[in-house]
Amino acid sequence: MQRVLTANQMREAEKAAQEQHGMPSGLLMENAGRALAEAARSVSGPSGRFTVLCGPGNNGGDGLVAARFLLEGGCRVVVSLVGDTGKLTAEAKRNLQALEGFGESPRAFEALPEAGPGDVVVDALFGTGLKRAPEGVFADAIGTVARWRRAGAKVVAADVPSGLQSDTAEPFSPCVEADVTVAFGFVKPAHELEPGASLCGDVRRVDIGLGGESTRAVSGAELFRVEEKDAREAIPKRRADSHKGTYGHVLVVAGSPGKTGAAAMVALAALRSGAGLVTVATRAEALPWVMAHSPEIMGVALPGEGPLGKGDLEALKAALEGKDALVMGPGIPRGPETGALIGDLLASVEVPAVLDADALNAVAEDLKVLREAKGPVVLTPHPGEMARLWGRTTKDVQAHRVGVALNLATSLNCTVVLKGSRTLIAEAGGRVFINPTGNAGMATGGTGDVLSGVCGSLLAQGIPLPKAAWTAVYAHGLAGDLMAEQRGLMGLIATDLLVGLGHVWTRWQR
Numbered sequence: 001m002q003r004v005l006t007a008n009q010m011r012e013a014e015k016a017a018q019e020q021h022g023m024p025s026g027l028l029m030e031n032a033g034r035a036l037a038e039a040a041r042s043v044s045g046p047s048g049r050f051t052v053l054c055g056p057g058n059n060g061g062d063g064l065v066a067a068r069f070l071l072e073g074g075c076r077v078v079v080s081l082v083g084d085t086g087k088l089t090a091e092a093k094r095n096l097q098a099l100e101g102f103g104e105s106p107r108a109f110e111a112l113p114e115a116g117p118g119d120v121v122v123d124a125l126f127g128t129g130l131k132r133a134p135e136g137v138f139a140d141a142i143g144t145v146a147r148w149r150r151a152g153a154k155v156v157a158a159d160v161p162s163g164l165q166s167d168t169a170e171p172f173s174p175c176v177e178a179d180v181t182v183a184f185g186f187v188k189p190a191h192e193l194e195p196g197a198s199l200c201g202d203v204r205r206v207d208i209g210l211g212g213e214s215t216r217a218v219s220g221a222e223l224f225r226v227e228e229k230d231a232r233e234a235i236p237k238r239r240a241d242s243h244k245g246t247y248g249h250v251l252v253v254a255g256s257p258g259k260t261g262a263a264a265m266v267a268l269a270a271l272r273s274g275a276g277l278v279t280v281a282t283r284a285e286a287l288p289w290v291m292a293h294s295p296e297i298m299g300v301a302l303p304g305e306g307p308l309g310k311g312d313l314e315a316l317k318a319a320l321e322g323k324d325a326l327v328m329g330p331g332i333p334r335g336p337e338t339g340a341l342i343g344d345l346l347a348s349v350e351v352p353a354v355l356d357a358d359a360l361n362a363v364a365e366d367l368k369v370l371r372e373a374k375g376p377v378v379l380t381p382h383p384g385e386m387a388r389l390w391g392r393t394t395k396d397v398q399a400h401r402v403g404v405a406l407n408l409a410t411s412l413n414c415t416v417v418l419k420g421s422r423t424l425i426a427e428a429g430g431r432v433f434i435n436p437t438g439n440a441g442m443a444t445g446g447t448g449d450v451l452s453g454v455c456g457s458l459l460a461q462g463i464p465l466p467k468a469a470w471t472a473v474y475a476h477g478l479a480g481d482l483m484a485e486q487r488g489l490m491g492l493i494a495t496d497l498l499v500g501l502g503h504v505w506t507r508w509q510r
């Protein structure tokens with residue numbers, strides 16, 4: 001896992017590195033600037049020029065160090081200090097003197113030469129200390145960076161593209177769009193969450209001497225980025241002497257006429273993710289259609305007809321006997337009693353449960369029904385479903401994804417998977433995991449059903465929450481990434497993910 005730090009937490013880590021480990025702050029800046037120079041050189045043309053734009057804070061100081069290393073490396077470099085040079089931090093001032101010692105003095109911004117193909121612009125205007133929208137000379141400088149980039153220059157941002165808010169990943173207007181962003185010490189939410197992530201280009205995290213131990217000193221929310229290694233290590237080994245009972249039995253409550261494919265996709269995803277057995281419980285009229293998708297799927301008909309309600313409780317409890325996980329929601333017939341039924345069911349069984357789609361819409365009517373749940377519960381809303389659960393608009397959800405996911409998880413004492421680009425997995429009262437896999441090709445019907453099936457399958461195999469959730473989300477996204485290479489973003493459909501999962505498990509075989 002990679003730790004993701006807010007601006008405040010970065011300051012705490014820096015302080016700890018200085019006070020507890022004796023790292024001089026000048027050395028941190030030196031390391032940051034050197035790495036920045038290396039990144040800039042890696043994208044320059046053979047005779048390209050480097051234009052380094054420095055702001056008044058320590059981000060500008062990093063730029064001054066980078067300029068010095070570039071000069072020392074024999075590169076053509078022009079430097080400009082944008083804004084009031086009287087406000088330079090002490091560390092930046094020292095580096096300005098050192099730069100001048102190397103024979104280069106900053107030029108007025110207006111006097112800078114144009115940049116184009118082969119050239120590199122180093123954006124060291126603002127980093128984690130950005131406080132408000134850039135105006136005046138700063139806005140002009142950011143506008144010029146955009147013009148140079150359109151002309152073919154590469155833009156390398158120091159720590160965070162200037163104008164992008166480090167903690168929220170929301171850009172001010174204007175904001176630098178970078179080709180490469182060099183993240184100092186730790187990645188920040190701006191690098192990992194949208195829309196910031198798309199403005200950063202290729203994010204390269206570099207060690208600057210803060211040390212992993214420095215995170216012990218940070219307070220507040222614990223954000224992590226899931227790495228492939230984490231997900232790979234989480235999946236269970238298949239032992240030679242095992243049998244189908246070893247890998248759990250998933251009960252899928254899903255499907256209705258016109259939506260039998262949803263149930264089939266959940267069931268197949270669970271089977272393709274290692275579950276020993278999968279049974280679908282659905283209304284009698286839908287069951288043959290679900291089972292016809294694949295002979296491995298077993299079925300139980302729920303007596304009665306129409307929306308799921310309290311009358312279905314006993315049949316569902318019976319169906320859950322001997323099962324190791326429950327997935328409920330995709331394509332279910334929903335009515336006024338469905339939320340209460342889900343509440344009663346979860347209050348009477350201990351199996352881990354995944355609630356998705358219309359099960360979420362049903363419980364959104366009265367979230368209290370989830371409070372009595374005996375076993376661990378994971379909710380997998382997309383932003384629209386989350387808006388219903390939270391009682392706000394989808395736009396509000398998207399603007400506060402981390403906080404919303406964490407609050408819901410904490411208030412309901414469950415795991416919340418908030419889907420979308422960079423899906424978040426929030427644990428009650430604790431950590432939030434950011435998933436880096438997946439792509440826009442997965443914005444197509446049925447991919448959510450596949451995810452709930454993978455998650456239910458891993459739960460049935462005994463992986464606890466929230467690990468089962470972040471592993472499922474990572475694998476599902478990677479399956480989409482691998483299949484997008486064959487189908488294209490436009491051609492990818494949900495059942496392709498069932499094939500893609502096979503590629504993921506092969507790649508992760510231990």
Ligand SMILES: NC(=O)C1=CN([C@@H]2O[C@H](COP(=O)(O)OP(=O)(O)OC[C@H]3O[C@@H](n4cnc5c(N)ncnc54)[C@H](O)[C@@H]3O)[C@@H](O)[C@H]2O)[C@@H](O)CC1
Nearest residue numbers: 014028029057058059126127128129130131132133134159
């Ligand atoms: N935390 C760490 O461990 C390290 C941080 N370093 C660098 O330090 C940066 C943070 O430095 P600072 O806290 O000095 O912050 P910044 O350099 O990001 O910017 C702060 C300065 O910009 C001004 N400012 C903020 N928003 C403005 C706006 N919209 N218009 C005009 N002026 C504005 C502030 O008044 C202040 O002078 C990091 O992003 C990183 O680049 C590195 O030097 C190495 C170590």
Ligand SMILES: [K+]
Nearest residue numbers: 123126158160
């Ligand atoms: K920057």
